[in-house]
Amino acid sequence: MTETLPTGTQTPGTQTPPAFPVPRECPFAPPERYAELRAAEPVSRVTLPTGKQPWIVTRYADVRALLADPRVSADIRHPNFPAMGIGEQEAGAKSRPFIRTDPPEHTRFRRMLQAEFTVKRIRDMRPAIQRTVDDLIDAMLDxxxxxxxxxxxxxxxxxxxxxxxxxAPTDDIEFFRDVTRISGGRTSSAEEVGAALASLFRMLDGLITAREQAPGDDLLSKLVVNHLRAGVVTRHELLSAIGITIVAGRETTTSMIALGTLLLLRHPEKLARLRAEPELMPAAVEELLRILSVADSIPLRVAAADIDLDGTRIREGDGIIALLAAADHDPEVFPDPQRLDLDRVNRHHVAFGYGVHQCIGQNLARLELEIAIGTLIRRIPDLRLAGAFDDLEYKNDAATFGIEAMQVTW
Ligand code: HEM
Structure with missing residues (x-):
């Protein structure tokens, strides 16, 4: 954080700052406006659909500095919290997902999950994920x-x-898709978000009861035995923690698998190289994560003190959005940022965020992407879009950038 006095201190002027969010012109790059701002006004005010006027931050170094700064709060109850969905803040203030809390409250949840979300447990999921992927490809081929x-x-x-x-039972996948769509939808009302979360919690509550009666060796049993029974968390807190993990883990990974495949289909020479050298898959996954940065505007914060950044003073109580796609396309850090470079050396992207809230599921997400995309391109080598690329529709109004549907053929 800069020690010098601000030279270009900004305050909201009489003019309304430009509207945010802005749609991407190209699905594989952040909005062009981010690059203009990064060069000319790296800390700038915007106006959200809710009327709030937070700062957006577009430089890699600034995004990382802010997300690691203890003077920055993620508490959704703050009146200036820059929620983008109209119902998100009201519903979030009630259900208190730990992604929107601060230490020490946040630390308690983070420790609880991290204790059970071990590298070994994730590694052990490889055969199950591979089976799921193979079964789904079999069904597609059939x-x-x-x-x-x-x-x-x-x-x-x-x-x-x-x-x-x-x-949890996997026989009603659409139910979870609906819950995420509503809870992450920017036009959902507080009642709609609340009702969607309540139905998710009801389902999870039944699972917790079953584990209380007959605990096993699975992650949920460990959470019940080691944390709920031990009084570390209340039942509602456990439900909220599991609920946000499911919601956070679903939509992001769905978008990455679909858009990552799409991006590769646009680069046949890279696809051919990946088929010939499958050991490059982990490098490809990092590049896809960086380029697509689908969780671009998920890190929403509020300044808990005055913060000087790039000559601008962010005042205590101001909302802040640390734009991950802007950081991951900062040419100072990632030269030729839109290039899909399987040999890129710098893999320190912030697609999973940075600081205390950095994605807890990132190793699982990496594993899923590697298996899903790697198996798909190997087993269906002539996979291609069934329609025109220009006709595809994207999700610009959800918390996570994504694609509505993608018809493929082979
Ligand atoms: C490619 C897929 C994914 C992306 C791009 C992604 C991105 C992110 C980002 C950017 C954050 C930080 C948000 C912030 O700072 O406000 C985050 C947090 C989180 N993610 Fe992920 N995520 C992915 C997959 C997953 C998966 C698979 C899970 C769980 C199984 C998961 C669970 C979580 C949770 C629980 C948090 C909150 C952590 C905290 O506040 O301490 N994510 N994720």
């Missing part, structure tokens, strides 16, 4: 083209995996 890759594959892989983590 049904024949065209197939919507989002529904038939991406969403099914991510939802089955995150539910498998908690031993």
């Amino acid at each position: 049904s024949g083209p065209p197939v919507d890759l989002v529904t038939a594959f991406a969403n099914a892989v991510s939802t089955t995996t995150v539910l498998g983590l908690f031993g």
Whole structure:
């Protein structure tokens, strides 16, 4: 954080700051406006659909500095919290997902999950994820083209995996898709978000009861025995923690599997290299994560003190959005940022965020992407879009950038 006095201190002027969010012109790059701002006004005011006027931050160094700064709060109850969905803040203030809390409250949840979310447990999920992926590809091959890759594959892989983590039934995948769509939808009302979360909590409550009666060795049993029974968390807190993990883990990974495949389909020479050198898959996954940065505007914060950044004073109580896609396309850090470079040396992207809230599921997400995309391109080598690239529709109004549907053929 800069020690010098601010030279270009900004305060909201009489003019209304430009509207935010802005849609992407290209699905594989952040909005062009981010680059203009990064060069000219790296800390700038915007106006949200709610009327709030937070700062957006577009430089890699600033995004990392802010997300690691203890003077920055993620508490959703703050009146200036820059929630983008109209119902998100009101519903979030009630359900208190730990992603929107601060230490020490946040630390308690983070420790609880991290204790059970071990590297070994994730590694042990590889055969199950591979089986899920193979079964879904078998079903696609059996049904024949065209197939919507989002529904038939991406969403099914991510939802089955995150539910498998908690031993939740996977026979109603659409239910979870609806819960996430409503709770992450920017036009959902507080009542709609509340009702969607309540139905999720009801389902999870039944699972907790079952584990209380007959605990096993699974992650949920460990959470029940080691944390709920031990009085570390209340039942509502446990429900909220599991609920946000399912919601956070589903939509992001679905988007990444579908858009990552799409991006590769646009680069046949890279696809050919990946098929020939499958050991490059982990490097490809990092590049896809960086380029797509689908969780661009998920890190929402409020300044808990005055903060000087790039000559601008962010005042205590101001909202802040640390734009991950802007950081991951900062040419100072990632030269030629839109280039899909399988040999790129710098892999320190912030697609999973940074600081205390950095994604807890990132190793699981990496594993899913590697298996899902790697198996898909190997088993269906002539996979291609069934329609025109220009006709595809994207989700610009959800918390996570994504694609509505993607018909593929082979
Ligand atoms: C490619 C897929 C994913 C992306 C891009 C992604 C991105 C992110 C980002 C950017 C954050 C930080 C938000 C902030 O700072 O406000 C985050 C947090 C989180 N993610 Fe992920 N995520 C992914 C997959 C997953 C998966 C698979 C899970 C769980 C199984 C998960 C669970 C969580 C949770 C619980 C948090 C909150 C952590 C905290 O506040 O301490 N995510 N994720």
